[in-house]
Amino acid sequence: MRRFYLPPQQCQSDLLTLTGAEARHASAVLRLRPGEDAAILDGEGREFSCRVENVEQKSVQLRVLKTSHSPAPACQITLVQAIPKGKILESIIQKATELGVWRIIPLLSERVTTHLEGESIERKAEKWRQTAVEAIKQCGQRWLPKVEPPTTLPFVLPRADAFDLALVGSLQEEAQHPREYFLSYERQHRRRPTHVLAWIGPEGDFSPAELEAIQKSGAKPITLGPLILRSETAALYTLSIINYELSSPKF
Numbered sequence: 001m002r003r004f005y006l007p008p009q010q011c012q013s014d015l016l017t018l019t020g021a022e023a024r025h026a027s028a029v030l031r032l033r034p035g036e037d038a039a040i041l042d043g044e045g046r047e048f049s050c051r052v053e054n055v056e057q058k059s060v061q062l063r064v065l066k067t068s069h070s071p072a073p074a075c076q077i078t079l080v081q082a083i084p085k086g087k088i089l090e091s092i093i094q095k096a097t098e099l100g101v102w103r104i105i106p107l108l109s110e111r112v113t114t115h116l117e118g119e120s121i122e123r124k125a126e127k128w129r130q131t132a133v134e135a136i137k138q139c140g141q142r143w144l145p146k147v148e149p150p151t152t153l154p155f156v157l158p159r160a161d162a163f164d165l166a167l168v169g170s171l172q173e174e175a176q177h178p179r180e181y182f183l184s185y186e187r188q189h190r191r192r193p194t195h196v197l198a199w200i201g202p203e204g205d206f207s208p209a210e211l212e213a214i215q216k217s218g219a220k221p222i223t224l225g226p227l228i229l230r231s232e233t234a235a236l237y238t239l240s241i242i243n244y245e246l247s248s249p250k251f
Contacts, residue, residue, distance in 0.1 A: 001039050002030055003137040005144070008042045016040055016050065018060040026060045038062060041136055043144030045070045070142040075246050076102035076195050078163070079239065080156055082109045082202035084231045090131045092232050097135035097145050099239045104132070106150040111204045125149040153210060160217035164193035167242075168214050169200050169234045170221035178222045178238075182245045196242055200235045 004022050018026055026032045032052050040048040040062065046069050050062035079096055083089055083106050093104055106128065129147045136144050160166055165185050167178060185193055199206075199214055206214065215221065224237050 001037070001140075002026070002032065003039045003041055003140065005041050005043060005133045005137055008044050008046075011040065011042045011046065011048065014064045015053070016048065016062045016064060018062070019058060023056075023058055023060045027055050027057055032060065040064075041140075041142055041144075043133075043136065043142075045072065045142050047140075047142055072143060073100055073102065075193060077239065077242055078103040078105065078195070078197045079235060080105045080107050080197065080199045081235055082107045082200060082206070082231065083112050083150060084202060088232050089128065092235050093128055093131045093145075093147060094135045095236050096239055097132045097141060098139045099236070099243055100141065100143075101145050101239060102143070103146045103148070104128075105148045105156060107156065108150050108152050109202055109210055110207045111202045121149055153213060157213060157217045160197065160219070163195045163197040163218075164189075165195075166197040166217070166219040167199070167222045167238065168206075168211070168219040169198075169224050169229075169238055170211065171205065171228070172211075172221050175221040175223040178241050179245060181220045181222070192246060196246075198235075198238050198242060200231060200238060202231055 004018055004026060006016060006018070006022070010016070026038070032038060032055055034052050034055060036052045038050050038052060040050055042048075046067060048064045049066040049068070050064050052060065053063050054061040077100070079101050081089065081092055081104060089106060096104055125147065132145050132147050135141065165181060167181065182192070197219070199219055222238070224234055229237060
């Protein structure tokens with residue numbers, strides 16, 4: 001199925017119109033023709049099964065045949081990811097979207113080698129958001145994760161209270177398997193967490209001062225095994241573990 005994205009405010013009628021890059025992709029790359037089927041995602045849980053009615057270079061019109069809706073996930077997972085070198089964050093966003101993450105916060109930490117200023121921040125943020133859009137189209141995920149502009153630790157730490165459970169990848173000896181924290185939370189609250197925060201450091205990990213501040217905000221240190229993982233591997237490993245724990249029949 002060919003999938004496209006339209007913001008929710010543009011999905012209010014039975015005739016939907018693709019413009020800009022989505023229209024060019026549909027007409028010039030996929031070569032859609034009238035009468036063919038396609039799907040539209042609005043990023044807020046809805047998928048529209050459509051039939052192509054008209055194709056032009058800058059505009060593609062689709063008639064809605066059926067609308068289906070997926071509820072928001074029972075647990076909203078936020079990933080705070082220290083920005084790695086190069087284009088690695090784009091890959092992390094793509095895979096995190098496939099794993100159903102709810103929000104991604106790119107973090108400029110002490111050991112991050114990428115430096116962003118002024119307009120480049122917004123340009124980067126928009127490119128990262130588009131990466132998430134392409135990911136939902138590829139995998140059929142109906143909820144578009146919110147990709148925030150890059151920020152720093154002092155702006156993220158005050159938000160930690162909003163989460164039921166916060167975890168930080170750590171090489172500390174006292175770090176525990178994530179399951180221990182999920183078990184402890186369920187025993188204490190008689191339910192599973194509905195908002196989980198995962199902190200992943202950059203190459204070289206968080207500095208000792210950063211890690212102390214993150215743990216003081218309530219994050220529990222988790223072990224990701226005996227090996228030292230690359231930042232992108234640690235992110236996907238952590239999200240996979242969280243998904244596994246949340247979806248298991250019982251802890």
